[in-house]
Amino acid sequence: MQIIHAKQALTPTGWQSDVEVTLDAGGRIAGLGPQLRAPTSRVALLLPAPLNLHSHAFQRAMAGLTEARGPDPKDSFWSWRRLMYKFLDQLSPDQVEAIAALVFMEMLEAGYGAVAEFHYLHHDVGGVPYRNLAEMSERIVSAALTSGIGLTLLPVHYQFGGCDLRPLNGGQQRFGNDPDRFMRLHTDAVGAVALGAGDYATGVAPHSLRAVNPEGLADILGQAGSGPVHMHLAEQVAEVDEVFSHLGARPTEWLLDNYAVDDRWCLIHCTQMTEAETAALAKTGAVAGLCPLTESNLGDGIFNGTTYMGQGGALGVGSDSNVHISLFEELKTLEYSQRLRDLSRAALATKDRSTGRVLFDAAAKGGAQAGGRDSGRIEVGLWADLVGLDDDNQWLCNRQGDAALDSLIFGGGGKSCVRDVWSAGRHVVKEGRHSRRDAIVSNFKTVMRQLETNI
Numbered sequence: 001m002q003i004i005h006a007k008q009a010l011t012p013t014g015w016q017s018d019v020e021v022t023l024d025a026g027g028r029i030a031g032l033g034p035q036l037r038a039p040t041s042r043v044a045l046l047l048p049a050p051l052n053l054h055s056h057a058f059q060r061a062m063a064g065l066t067e068a069r070g071p072d073p074k075d076s077f078w079s080w081r082r083l084m085y086k087f088l089d090q091l092s093p094d095q096v097e098a099i100a101a102l103v104f105m106e107m108l109e110a111g112y113g114a115v116a117e118f119h120y121l122h123h124d125v126g127g128v129p130y131r132n133l134a135e136m137s138e139r140i141v142s143a144a145l146t147s148g149i150g151l152t153l154l155p156v157h158y159q160f161g162g163c164d165l166r167p168l169n170g171g172q173q174r175f176g177n178d179p180d181r182f183m184r185l186h187t188d189a190v191g192a193v194a195l196g197a198g199d200y201a202t203g204v205a206p207h208s209l210r211a212v213n214p215e216g217l218a219d220i221l222g223q224a225g226s227g228p229v230h231m232h233l234a235e236q237v238a239e240v241d242e243v244f245s246h247l248g249a250r251p252t253e254w255l256l257d258n259y260a261v262d263d264r265w266c267l268i269h270c271t272q273m274t275e276a277e278t279a280a281l282a283k284t285g286a287v288a289g290l291c292p293l294t295e296s297n298l299g300d301g302i303f304n305g306t307t308y309m310g311q312g313g314a315l316g317v318g319s320d321s322n323v324h325i326s327l328f329e330e331l332k333t334l335e336y337s338q339r340l341r342d343l344s345r346a347a348l349a350t351k352d353r354s355t356g357r358v359l360f361d362a363a364a365k366g367g368a369q370a371g372g373r374d375s376g377r378i379e380v381g382l383w384a385d386l387v388g389l390d391d392d393n394q395w396l397c398n399r400q401g402d403a404a405l406d407s408l409i410f411g412g413g414g415k416s417c418v419r420d421v422w423s424a425g426r427h428v429v430k431e432g433r434h435s436r437r438d439a440i441v442s443n444f445k446t447v448m449r450q451l452e453t454n455i
Helices: 057-062 077-088 093-110 135-147 170-174 179-194 214-223 237-247 251-258 275-282 292-298 305-310 327-342 355-371 401-410 437-452
Strands: 002-011 014-023 029-034 041-048 051-055 114-119 150-157 229-233 265-269 287-290 314-317 386-389 418-423 426-430
Touching (some): 002 386, 002 401, 041 355, 041 418, 051 093, 051 287, 051 314, 051 355, 057 077, 057 093, 057 437, 077 170, 093 114, 114 135, 114 355, 135 179, 150 179, 179 214, 237 251, 251 275, 275 305, 292 327, 305 314, 305 327, 314 327, 314 355, 355 401
Parallel strands (some): 051 114, 114 150, 265 287, 287 314
Antiparallel strands (some): 014 029, 041 386
16 A cells, blocks of 8 residues: 655645545555555645547657758648658567657656557558567557556557548558458457556547548447547648548538547547537537647647637647657647637636646546546546656745646746656656666667667
């Protein structure tokens, strides 16, 4: 049993002072109340550790390599995508596992407690299946176990190169499956996850309306069980135009007209939606999976956050390409995008909650929902996904309540304040440092030396 004493903690009933949180041997919160016993850990500020709801772990190895201007003067997401496919021609299973372990470690050190890995790198170079269809899924599970992060694995179905059903080519071939083979792969991936930690889960991810046709989408959803469903939606203008040209409707409009989208769904990006589409999506109960740092890096556009949250929409954040893994920077970038677009301040704040409180509450709740994970609150019976922070520093200055959250998110030192992180009770970050940092970083650096001559 672990006993945490917190000077202040954010609980479902609001801020509480001098709190004792007890964790049982199975990794769940067993008690919450006043401080009565000797603690095993002390923290100044205790928060639920959100789930990072969207990650492509392997792309972390590309960070910083796509910032030069390409041959097209209108460099865009699509030129970044071409380089990503070239990069894919280099990666082995061992390398993918080492990269993912680093990514998951960095997420934990940033204050995330779990991750939903949107996993589409299934096959060998040229699209040749491994003898074990779930080889790469097993590597993601192994990396999660190495880091101690909570995991929702989302095997991705990716069949076509566009709405015109053109075949995959180049690096895309490593993603590809027809529905029958994908379901075999998915079954094997579920088995791999079942051999992981007890808090691990599985969902399904039809990649997008460009990569999966309507028939394939229906097949996958009909066979994939009751876990989370994640899909890229309305990320780029060119994507919206392509879907409209082939399906006769914009992506969000088409999906909502053809499927009973509900709280099982997480729609990623949604940066190209009309006001009407934004309000309609909010009313479904689905989570909008936002990745503001990657969306900024790729020039995707700005999510209609004020309209969406004004309609009661659920949202969470993820690190997507993992170009920069920072929970608090994701939240700040989301808010600042609304201010820049609308020439406003405190765009997402409400009458009773500050901007930082609104953002953090949304990320914790929406991430847990998107991952199908019993977490997101400091509450008895839930997984003990917790982040402990130091407040006696130049960023927080011992501030209380919502002011502390605002300072974490907007003061620039949020990541530096992270001292302890528990994932399903696993105390993996202590004094701001992951317990296996040295070995994980060393393995990653070895992989980067192997790759640097070929990129």
